[in-house]
Amino acid sequence: MNALVDITLEAVGDQWVRAAQVFGVVLAALIARYVVKLAFDRLARRLERTATLYDDAVLEAARKPIGWGVWTFGTLLAAQVAGQGSDAEIFQHVGALRDLAAIVLLAWFALRFVKFVEAHLGDPRYRERPVDAATAAVVGKLLRATVLITAVLLGLEAVGVSINGVLAFGGLGGLAVGFAARDLLANFFGALLIFLDRPFTVGDWIRSPDREIEGTVEEIGWRVTRVRTFDQRPLYVPNSVFSSITVENPSRMTNRRIYEVVGLRYEDLAVLPAILEDIRQMLKGHKAIDTKRTLMVNFLNFGASSVDVMVYTFTKTTVWTEFHAIKEDVLLRIAAIVRQHGAQTAFPTRTVHLETPAQVPPAPDPPPAVGA
DSSP: OHHHHHHHHHHHHHHHHHHHHHHHHHHHHHHHHHHHHHHHHHHHHHHTTOOOHHHHHHHHHHHHHHHHHHHHHHHHHHHHHHTTTOOOGGGGGHHHHHHHHHHHHHHHHHHHHHHHHHHHTTOTTTOSSOOOHHHHHHHHHHHHHHHHHHHHHHHHHHTTOOHHHHHHHHHHHHHHHHHHTHHHHHHHHHHHHHHHHOSOOTTOEEEETTTTEEEEEEEEOSSEEEEEOTTSOEEEEEGGGGGSSOOBOGGGOSOEEEEEEEEEOGGGGGGHHHHHHHHHHHHHHOTTBOTTSOOEEEEEEEOSSSEEEEEEEEESOOOHHHHHHHHHHHHHHHHHHHHHTTOOBOOOOOOOOOOOOOOOOOOOOOOOOTTO
């Protein structure tokens, strides 16, 4: 009887000791979480004084994974302590759960790091020459896909699933998937070519003479590119289309062209040389005209109802609204020059020459009838 009582007291004592150990582990995790938070806040204040991208990225990416890691590993350690000497099956999976948690937390850190760097590569606070947003997007997507695939494979290995079987299944099914998703793969490689060749980027105005595509690029995805047309409609273009059509990118033009034909009256031929010279001097002195580009003002041809003058020049700006304001100013100045010389712009006219019919002599009187 005394031996039974001793065994019972010893078991109760072990339970209390184990409970105290579990409590101590949880309390230690709570304290560690608080200390980690204070350390991150202090480190963040110190790193604010620098303008380095990657230390800020590491700090921001590690804040949440480490915080959750303290709680996760603390909980798993408490579960391991509580399961000492127990035959319950759930406690036998603590090691696998710990490995899986480490993989998830590392993948989470890597994804947050890539996202932060991608979002701030264009920030002038970190780089004197910001990286193009489209390039940052494609590299970020490739890195995130790599991290996710690696994390999934390692996670399957951690829970006891053979990676070799998964890879073998993927190899056998790859051909079938390729045939079933060839359009998807074509769009994927089309997006890859866009990112590599960079015929356009987000924000560019593009148009295609082969298709009815014109507007501003809003997003370049892995499957489709979203273009906002000028009437504000979204246009979704599969990326594979861009590998087989001609794409014009007016956003990359260096100048905009003014090309006009002005018709003057035939009566103004005498003052035409002076008008041409004044228009040339006006364009050369115009602040908005790029005189380094081709500048031509010439008598073009004899038209049906006018003598035609060609005006060919380029503006410094490429902004569409500014271009039209400059073109309006140039045309008004040309009209003023024409008036100064007493000339006028011609409009379609037709001159009809009427010919007076010749005088016909009167017919002679008929001869008198016989026997009259």
